[in-house]
Amino acid sequence: MKKIGDSLGYTDIVRVKLGMTPDQAFAAIRASNPKLKIEIINTRMDNPTGPQGSITRVPHYTLAHTTHPTVQTTYTLPDASQELIALEFTTPPNPPLVAKIVRYVGFAAGQPVPASTLVDALRQKYGQENFSDGVSRFWIF
Secondary structure (H helix, E strand, O other): HHHHHHHOOOEEEEEEEEOHHHHHHHHHHHHHHOOOOEEEEEEEEOOOOOOOOOEEEEEEEEEEEEOOOOOOOOOOOOOOOHHHEEEEEEEEEOOOEEEEEEEEEEEOOOOOHHHHHHHHHHHHHHOOEEEOOOEEEOOOO
């Protein structure tokens, strides 16, 4: 995964790149938006070098998201904006490295951003989208 990520050196989402370690990815997310809450979902792995029956926890998924100040069950802020960044890491026996990055941004109510502005910026950074269903556009690397 590190080799693949290095070959796509120009490709990042909020400074997170394929092949980064969890700590590198978390630092990039914090640098991009320090207000995002980072939640780590670990996977359990049998530890063959430890005592019998011991396990090691390794990061498998991470969700970084906005958090409503009073309603902890929603990622949507009072102005209706939200941001979510989901990461999936490679699994053992390999070391955990970023294997997948997904980002969602919802804009504040009453503050629209022209779709053409967003699409033009994405095309400038990532090139032509791989797929469009008429509503959503996808860039897949």
